[in-house]
Amino acid sequence: MSKRYARAITAIFCLFLGGLMVWQLLLPDRERSDVENRTLQQRPVLTLSGVLDGSFMEDVESYVQDQFPLRDQWTGLKARAEQLIGKRLFNNIYLCEDETLISKVDPPADGLEETNLGYIAQLAGKTDVPVYLGLIPSAAEVWRDKLPYGAESWDQNAYLAQAAETGLPLIDFAGALTAHASEPIFYRTDHHWTSLGAFYGANALLDSLGREPLKAEDFTPETASEDFNGTLYSQSGIHSLTPDTMEYWVEEDGLTVTSWRSGSPEPAQLYDRSYLTEKDKYSSFLGGNQPLCVIRNENARDGGKLLLIRDSYSDALAPFLAQSFAEVHLLDLRYYRLPAAQYAAENGIDAICAVYSVPNFITDRNLVFLAQ
Amino acid sequence: MVFSSLTFLFLYLPLTLLVYFLSPLRWRNFILLAVSLLFYGWGEPVYIVIMFLSIAIDYTHGLLVEKYRDNDRKARWFVAQSVIFNLLLLGFFKYGTFFAENLYALTGLQIPQHIQVLGLTIPLWGVPLPIGISFYTFQTMSYTIDVYRKDAPVQRSVVDFGTFVTMFPQLIAGPIVQYKTVAAELVRRVHSSENFAVGARRFCVGLAKKVLLANSIGALWDECLAAQGAGTLTVLGGWLGLIAYGFQIYFDFSGYSDMAIGLGRIFGFYFDENFAHPYCADSVGSFWRRWHMSLTSWFRDYLYIPLGGNRGGTAKTIRNLIIVWFCTGFWHGASWNFVLWGLYFAAWLILERYVLRNVLEKTPAAVKHLYTLIVVFVGWGLFAIVDLRQCGDYLAACFGAAPLWSAADLFRLASYAVTLTALVIAATPLGQRLWARLPAKADRVATPILMAASLVVCTAYLVDGSYNPFLYFRF
Numbered sequence: 001m002s003k004r005y006a007r008a009i010t011a012i013f014c015l016f017l018g019g020l021m022v023w024q025l026l027l028p029d030r031e032r033s034d035v036e037n038r039t040l041q042q043r044p045v046l047t048l049s050g051v052l053d054g055s056f057m058e059d060v061e062s063y064v065q066d067q068f069p070l071r072d073q074w075t076g077l078k079a080r081a082e083q084l085i086g087k088r089l090f091n092n093i094y095l096c097e098d099e100t101l102i103s104k105v106d107p108p109a110d111g112l113e114e115t116n117l118g119y120i121a122q123l124a125g126k127t128d129v130p131v132y133l134g135l136i137p138s139a140a141e142v143w144r145d146k147l148p149y150g151a152e153s154w155d156q157n158a159y160l161a162q163a164a165e166t167g168l169p170l171i172d173f174a175g176a177l178t179a180h181a182s183e184p185i186f187y188r189t190d191h192h193w194t195s196l197g198a199f200y201g202a203n204a205l206l207d208s209l210g211r212e213p214l215k216a217e218d219f220t221p222e223t224a225s226e227d228f229n230g231t232l233y234s235q236s237g238i239h240s241l242t243p244d245t246m247e248y249w250v251e252e253d254g255l256t257v258t259s260w261r262s263g264s265p266e267p268a269q270l271y272d273r274s275y276l277t278e279k280d281k282y283s284s285f286l287g288g289n290q291p292l293c294v295i296r297n298e299n300a301r302d303g304g305k306l307l308l309i310r311d312s313y314s315d316a317l318a319p320f321l322a323q324s325f326a327e328v329h330l331l332d333l334r335y336y337r338l339p340a341a342q343y344a345a346e347n348g349i350d351a352i353c354a355v356y357s358v359p360n361f362i363t364d365r366n367l368v369f370l371a372q
Numbered sequence: 373m374v375f376s377s378l379t380f381l382f383l384y385l386p387l388t389l390l391v392y393f394l395s396p397l398r399w400r401n402f403i404l405l406a407v408s409l410l411f412y413g414w415g416e417p418v419y420i421v422i423m424f425l426s427i428a429i430d431y432t433h434g435l436l437v438e439k440y441r442d443n444d445r446k447a448r449w450f451v452a453q454s455v456i457f458n459l460l461l462l463g464f465f466k467y468g469t470f471f472a473e474n475l476y477a478l479t480g481l482q483i484p485q486h487i488q489v490l491g492l493t494i495p496l497w498g499v500p501l502p503i504g505i506s507f508y509t510f511q512t513m514s515y516t517i518d519v520y521r522k523d524a525p526v527q528r529s530v531v532d533f534g535t536f537v538t539m540f541p542q543l544i545a546g547p548i549v550q551y552k553t554v555a556a557e558l559v560r561r562v563h564s565s566e567n568f569a570v571g572a573r574r575f576c577v578g579l580a581k582k583v584l585l586a587n588s589i590g591a592l593w594d595e596c597l598a599a600q601g602a603g604t605l606t607v608l609g610g611w612l613g614l615i616a617y618g619f620q621i622y623f624d625f626s627g628y629s630d631m632a633i634g635l636g637r638i639f640g641f642y643f644d645e646n647f648a649h650p651y652c653a654d655s656v657g658s659f660w661r662r663w664h665m666s667l668t669s670w671f672r673d674y675l676y677i678p679l680g681g682n683r684g685g686t687a688k689t690i691r692n693l694i695i696v697w698f699c700t701g702f703w704h705g706a707s708w709n710f711v712l713w714g715l716y717f718a719a720w721l722i723l724e725r726y727v728l729r730n731v732l733e734k735t736p737a738a739v740k741h742l743y744t745l746i747v748v749f750v751g752w753g754l755f756a757i758v759d760l761r762q763c764g765d766y767l768a769a770c771f772g773a774a775p776l777w778s779a780a781d782l783f784r785l786a787s788y789a790v791t792l793t794a795l796v797i798a799a800t801p802l803g804q805r806l807w808a809r810l811p812a813k814a815d816r817v818a819t820p821i822l823m824a825a826s827l828v829v830c831t832a833y834l835v836d837g838s839y840n841p842f843l844y845f846r847f
Contacts, residue, residue, distance in 0.1 A: 085790035
């Protein structure tokens with residue numbers, strides 16, 4: 001090895017490590033990552049106590065990770081490399097046919113799936129209002145034939161059969177979605193259902209409650225975004241797919257939305273369009289997570305008051321239901337801690353529907369509040 | 373801190389190299405000592421105290437052995453003190469919980485977890501394991517023994533001795549560097565661009581082994597273990613898991629050794645090799661002459677031979693083999709499965725020595741390889757699964773107490789086919805042989821390209837590993 005050559009090799013090594021170090025130190029710190037939807041670690045301050053309890057070192061590690069130059073590009077490079085060597089599972093997301101990402105459902109832990117069914121049954125025993133259970137199978141079940149050959153995902157249909165044994169009246173979301181499985185009922189880059197999927201879901205719910213279905217021809221879908229890269233896009237690191245299209249079906253006119261984001265009622269919107277310019281576009285439906293939200297429709301077709309025990313799937317669903325019900329209340333057990341039965345009694349609710357996607361339902365630890 | 377982390381690669385290492393190479397020669401050992409202590413204290417600052425204690429005790433005992441060289445009884449006593457101190461250190465931090473739990477299980481005697489002395493709470497067991505303690509206690513123990521045996525000169529500079537004990541390249545995962553192999557280099561070593569280049573290249577090879585090979589195949593092992601938990605493990609899945617684990621531990625460990633050897637070389641140290649294509653061995657004995665060689669030779673030099681080795685007849689040799697392999701197993705971890713794993717190899721080595729020797733001589737090479745691989749990979753089952761009952765169930769599945777295969781296995785095979793092929797090739801000397809045949813010019817061009825590529829791809833994998841999306845997934 002000649003001296004010149006050895007120096008060249010040494011230079012490559014040092015320039016790569018040192019270069020990225022200097023780049024990172026010079027780069028202004030980012031506050032948050034939109035792709036990951038979280039705040040990022042800022043430059044830690046050296047203190048004696050921080051060193052002694054090790055928190056300073058932990059912060060330095062997070063800082064280097066979070067503020068690493070070209071972070072998203074590195075992740076994309078890894079996903080590409082994995083694709084190249086035949087991988088189909090990326091951070092628990094399957095890359096499937098038709099440019100579709102589908103989240104793998106793992107078996108539930110601690111018997112939570114069993115316990116949570118019990119909490120719904122307990123709610124039904126505490127109130128005179130009829131309680132319906134609506135479990136939405138995720139794309140991993142409805143679109144199982146899109147998964148790669150042999151790809152595992154927990155059997156949600158078997159679980160729905162188990163749910164039927166509780167004796168609670170069920171909303172047959174599975175049947176409605178399966179019947180339309182060939183249509184774009186889920187986003188390809190996000191774990192939620194599309195407005196079309198929610199439309200079929202709304203009819204399944206109305207059917208269970210003995211109401212007339214809505215007609216697709218009564219709606220004129222508006223394209224809200226053609227550039228929607230959802231949660232699965234972020235989680236998988238696969239950034240090469242065509243973005244999803246997001247639609248608003250229900251017109252805002254005639255609907256009043258009230259949100260309890262900070263404990264007191266304030267006017268809100270059916271579609272918070274400010275989210276359309278951000279990463280988290282699905283949150284434009286009702287403006288995303290909140291303890292309590294009520295949609296009122298004075299010209300509702302059938303009238304009555306519906307209480308939804310919600311997860312985020314309900315945000316796309318509720319606008320449809322407001323076509324039939326005069327009031328749709330969405331209550332989120334993560335933030336709203338007063339007894340749901342009491343809420344139903346105080347607000348003259350006619351029916352309670354616990355509507356959850358199966359992956360959320362079998363991992364949620366807040367349903368215990370229903371039993372209060 | 374581990375080598376395969378962004379903090380090490382893009383903060384600690386560049387700064388360390390900068391400070392080290394900018395400082396004058398006579399300061400460099402001190403610099404190395406200081407940065408190594410920083411490296412060691414990064415995860416658990418308190419444990420730097422143990423490091424200081426260890427340096428102080430072994431340093432003074434080396435001097436005392438030298439001082440009383442003419443009084444053999446005294447010299448031996450100081451060697452014994454050093455050995456006892458190191459074993460107590462290891463016993464307390466690594467095996468304390470194991471001893472307390474087993475004492476309780478056997479006799480019902482309960483040792484309190486803490487005692488109060490002069491108002492201070494002193495833990496008796498259940499303390500977190502200081503990283504690398506298994507490695508540096510063995511290194512320092514061999515130092516006093518070597519000084520006594522006149523295999524190594526005594527070290528009079530506490531800084532140089534401290535540099536030897538704490539040297540960050542091999543501090544936490546070996547190879548176990550015997551003092552005599554670096555004694556001269558501690559005083560005088562060559563810092564050259566050639567050493568740097570060779571070391572950097574070796575480091576890149578190790579990094580790629582760890583990040584690209586070991587980490588990816590480790591995920592397959594996790595999947596197979598999860599399948600066992602879910603009751604869906606098959607015969608094929610079981611073997612796939614064992615193979616995955618065997619590759620993971622080999623590439624993880626040998627990758628780490630490569631990085632250590634490479635970093636050592638950058639600083640001018642020549643560490644001994646730790647692995648020599650162990651999965652190409654054609655007998656269990658040969659496997660152990662190729663796997664974690666610095667540990668096997670440590671046990672040979674400081675336990676097996678002092679016990680009498682194989683010179684005392686069959687019965688004594690068997691006894692010595694059992695003792696050595698009990699210790700080797702136990703060294704790997706404070707739990708019964710590791711002991712069992714060690715004894716499992718003792719049994720095979722004794723069998724090979726006294727029963728199979730003639731049979732193996734007549735066996736075709738391919739069958740011998742297969743036999744060795746099966747013994748070793750079944751051994752990994754014992755090694756990997758701490759719970760003995762679960763381990764038994766897993767191995768039973770491998771040997772037929774489960775369906776033959778499932779669609780999920782085929783998905784895994786398809787997902788890992790390329791990785792597995794790469795692992796098989798990388799586990800043999802094939803790559804090296806091809807490389808050696810390259811014309812000199814091609815080698816000169818390919819080396820920097822491959823180094824840069826491995827750095828770039830490893831960085832991508834490491835950044836992604838830290839990729840921790842907090843999604844609006846739950847609602």
